[in-house]
Structures are given as C-alpha cells and as structure tokens.
Amino acid sequence: MSKIRREPRRSRGGTNVVYLVAGGIVLALIVAFAVFAVLDSRRGGGDIAGVRSYDVGPGNRHAQGDVDYEQTPPAGGVHSPVWQNCGFYDEPVREENAVHSLEHGAVWITYRPDLPREQVERLRELAQSQTYILVSPYPELPAPVVASAWGKQLRLDSANDERLEQFVRAYRQGPQTPEPGAVCTGGVGEPS
CATH class of the missing domain: 3.40.30 (Glutaredoxin)
Structure with missing residues (x-):
C-alpha cells in the first residue's frame, strides 16, 4: 500500500482579513445609518x-x-x-x-x-x-x-x-403638550 501524500494547505489568512475588514466597514455604515435615521425621526427640540x-x-x-x-x-x-x-x-x-x-x-x-x-x-x-x-x-x-x-x-x-x-x-402637538388633541378652533379671534 502506498501512502498518499497530502500537500499542506496554504493559509488563506490574507483573504480572511479582507473579509473581516470589509464586513467591519459594512457594519459601521449600517450602524451609522441607523443612528442618523433615529436622530432624524426624533426631531426633538433637544437638537435645535x-x-x-x-x-x-x-x-x-x-x-x-x-x-x-x-x-x-x-x-x-x-x-x-x-x-x-x-x-x-x-x-x-x-x-x-x-x-x-x-x-x-x-x-x-x-x-x-x-x-x-x-x-x-x-x-x-x-x-x-x-x-x-x-x-x-x-x-x-x-x-x-x-x-x-x-x-x-x-x-x-x-x-x-x-x-x-x-x-x-x-x-406642534409635541410630547410637552398638556392637552394633546384638544381643539384650536371654536375659541376667540378671527384669523385673517
């Protein structure tokens, strides 16, 4: 019986590093987009x-x-x-x-x-x-x-x-409003 010699595997470490770096960049972009989307949707007065x-x-x-x-x-x-x-x-x-x-x-x-x-x-x-x-x-x-x-x-x-x-x-009708949804018509004054 003859023995089969296997060639040693070549390290693919370089390719893995590229994938890790690319994945990290994509993840960072996703997180940045999510943060900006949340801040934009809040539009709270704290950022004005x-x-x-x-x-x-x-x-x-x-x-x-x-x-x-x-x-x-x-x-x-x-x-x-x-x-x-x-x-x-x-x-x-x-x-x-x-x-x-x-x-x-x-x-x-x-x-x-x-x-x-x-x-x-x-x-x-x-x-x-x-x-x-x-x-x-x-x-x-x-x-x-x-x-x-x-x-x-x-x-x-x-x-x-x-x-x-x-x-x-x-x-306007924001979270600070004591009576949200109460009317702003039927009171006094005639707007022009």
Whole structure:
C-alpha cells in the first residue's frame, strides 16, 4: 500500500482579513445609518440650537383677567379659560388666550410689527398650511421672531431661519403638550 501524500494547505489568512475588514466597514455604515435615521425621526427640540425650556407648571390652570408672565412672550402657565383660535393675525392677540392654545399643542409664532413684509408673508403661509399654528405680531418682542410652545421657546433673527420649521415639527402637538388633541378652533379671534 502506498501512502498518499497530502500537500499542506496554504493559509488563506490574507483573504480572511479582507473579509473581516470589509464586513467591519459594512457594519459601521449600517450602524451609522441607523443612528442618523433615529436622530432624524426624533426631531426633538433637544437638537435645535437655541431652544430654551421653562418650568411653566401643569396645564389646566385658568384665571380671569390679566396674568403677569415670566417670559416675553409667555411660553405657558396660568391662562384664560378660552383659547385663541389658531391661524394668522394682523393684530396682537391676548396673551392669556394664546397660552391656552399652547396648552392644546399649538406653536405660537410672534413677530415684531416692523418685520419685513416678505417674512410676515412667510409666517402667514406657515400658519395657513397646517393646523395648531398661531401667528401674531407682538410689540416689544426680544427678537424679530419668537416661536413658543408649552414650556419651550426659540428666539430667531428671521422668519427664514430653518430652525423655525424644526421647532414647529418638534413641538406642534409635541410630547410637552398638556392637552394633546384638544381643539384650536371654536375659541376667540378671527384669523385673517
């Protein structure tokens, strides 16, 4: 009987390393894509530069008459028992009614009366293109445009700042809303 000689196997270590490196790169790309997808879908206000948070207490605290608010414009707190109808207004609205709209999940966008006309028109279009948006001029505003939601606020130099729409996406009927789904019509005011 003759013995069969087997040739020693050649090491395929080089090929394995290539597969491992390629697999690692693919895995890293998948993980990066998943992380970006999660962050993009969250669109929470925590990733919007400049958003301020305030402890305005729970909703459902009604008061008759005027309220002295800590923020300008107010971002929540005690408010009128009747909400402001959402939409666009050419004249200032009563703070206490607007705060009640915030409790219902509205975003109240205020602007200085001297804001350039094209920016005012952009705000009008924003208010008319979706529900739960309240837009009104606000004298003595600390910035040209201020977006407020219940307990949240963002000051902007322009209505064209991309953070305005990010704020609206994050907080209109957002997780901070004390009464999500409550109406933003049937209250006071006639939007134009």
